[in-house]
Structure formats: C-alpha cells, structure tokens
Amino acid sequence: MAAAAARRLRVLTRRGSLSPAPSTAAPAPRSPRDPRALCTLSTRLRSGAGEDEIERIRREFEDAKRNYLSIPAAIKDMPKMNPQGIYVNKNVKLDDLHVYGFDYDYTLSHYSEHLQCLIYDLAKKHLVDELKYPESCLKYEYDRSFPIRGLYYDRLRGCLLKLDFFGSIEPDGCFFGRRKLSLSEIKELYGTRHIGRDQAKPTCWADGCLLF
Known part of the structure; x- marks a missing residue:
C-alpha cells in the first residue's frame, strides 16, 4: 500500500501536478565580496543614488578641516591663567637646591x-x-x-635592559657591557624574559634612563 502511494507521488511530480512549496524565508544577504553585490553597488553609484552619501562625507571632512585649522586662533583667544592660581602640590625649599633639572622630552626646547x-x-x-x-x-x-633611554641596570648581574610595557625583556634589549646577549643567554640568566616584581626591587635595579 505504501509502495503504491510512493509510485503515485513520483508520477504526479514528473507530470508537474505537484511542485515544491514556495519558501517563505527571507533571502540571505549577499556578501560584500559577492560579484552580484558589487555590480549592484556600481550600478547605484553610476545612477547617482550614492552621490548624496559622498556629498555628506565631503561636507563632514571640510567641517573637520576647518575646526582643526581654527584651533590656534581659539587658543590665542583663551583667557590667560591667573599667576596667583598656579601652585605646586608639594612645597620645596629652593635654598637646598643647587641644580635644576628638566625632563628630557623636548617640553622646553628642541635639542640639537x-x-x-x-x-x-x-x-x-x-x-x-x-x-x-x-x-x-x-x-x-x-x-x-647604543640604547640610551628607558633602560634598567641590573646591579646583581651587570646587565643593561630594555623592558617593554608588560615588563618583559625585549629580544634585542639585553646587554652585558657593549655585547648584546642572545635569547638563550637571557633565559640562562633570568629563566624567562618576564621580570617579576621580586627581581625588580630597588636594591637590585636602578633606572638607567638617559645615558647613565
């Protein structure tokens, strides 16, 4: 009985009496790399449909450019600070100072x-x-x-180190005297490239910023 019904269904399908039900699902969006999607975008641009968007982007760019160029004038027109309102957070007895030092970051002048x-x-x-x-x-x-800034000197091992943001020794940043140590030598000395807090105690480490 079931076999006869199956044969009848195949016959009706071949004759066209039955057809698959139409899908109600929404069509899948085309990938931006789909050639048909690119053709559709190209057609829209040629027809002028994208000109409004391009014009909007151009206007925003010009506005940003004008704002940037007006910054110097805006700063010039700002009211000056009251000298009496500028103070340090910690009092310093200047009589005890013999030398004034400034941070080495071009804040006061450009160095030759x-x-x-x-x-x-x-x-x-x-x-x-x-x-x-x-x-x-x-x-x-x-x-x-030779490295000159942002250095640490290991007093115990005699190495000059360059550490990254995470406190790890940079691959080319470990020197013994003027000789650069290899990764295997660094591992032999420190066990790892990462310097822990216990290794960076003030008694063992000195900030070697600048030339010293």
Whole structure:
C-alpha cells in the first residue's frame, strides 16, 4: 500500500501536478565580496543614488578641516591663567637646591644632535674628576647606535635592559657591557624574559634612563 502511494507521488511530480512549496524565508544577504553585490553597488553609484552619501562625507571632512585649522586662533583667544592660581602640590625649599633639572622630552626646547655627545663627555669628566674613576674612561666616545633611554641596570648581574610595557625583556634589549646577549643567554640568566616584581626591587635595579 505504501509502495503504491510512493509510485503515485513520483508520477504526479514528473507530470508537474505537484511542485515544491514556495519558501517563505527571507533571502540571505549577499556578501560584500559577492560579484552580484558589487555590480549592484556600481550600478547605484553610476545612477547617482550614492552621490548624496559622498556629498555628506565631503561636507563632514571640510567641517573637520576647518575646526582643526581654527584651533590656534581659539587658543590665542583663551583667557590667560591667573599667576596667583598656579601652585605646586608639594612645597620645596629652593635654598637646598643647587641644580635644576628638566625632563628630557623636548617640553622646553628642541635639542640639537650634539647635546647627547655633550652630556656623555660631561658625565665622563664627572666620573673621573669627582668620583675618581680611572682616566682610561675618558677615551670612550658617545655611540648614537647604543640604547640610551628607558633602560634598567641590573646591579646583581651587570646587565643593561630594555623592558617593554608588560615588563618583559625585549629580544634585542639585553646587554652585558657593549655585547648584546642572545635569547638563550637571557633565559640562562633570568629563566624567562618576564621580570617579576621580586627581581625588580630597588636594591637590585636602578633606572638607567638617559645615558647613565
């Protein structure tokens, strides 16, 4: 009985008496990379349908450009700060200070390329004249290719280190004297490239910022 019904259904389907029910599902969106979608977009642009959007983007760009160019004038017109309202958060007895230092980040002036050489030479002279280092130190010359900023000096192992934001030794940032250590040598010394808080105690580490 079931076999006869199945044969009857196949016959009706071949004759066209039965057809699949139409799908009520929404068509799947086309991928932006679909050639048909690209053709549709190209057709819209050629027909002028996208000109309004392009014009809107152009207007927003021009507005942003005008705002940027007007910044200097806006700053110039700002009211000046009251000198009496500027103060430090911590009192400092200036009578006890002999030297004023400024942060080395071009906040006050632009430094020439000769400044680092001058600092290096003055540091050598100070080491020899004041701290009684050997006079052979004076023969060394400043090397621009050698790391100079954001460094740490490991007092226990004698290594000069460059650490990244996460406190890890950079692959090319570990020196013993002037010799760069390999990754295997770094692992042998520290066990890992990451420096823990226990290893970075003040008694073991010194901030070697700038040249020192």
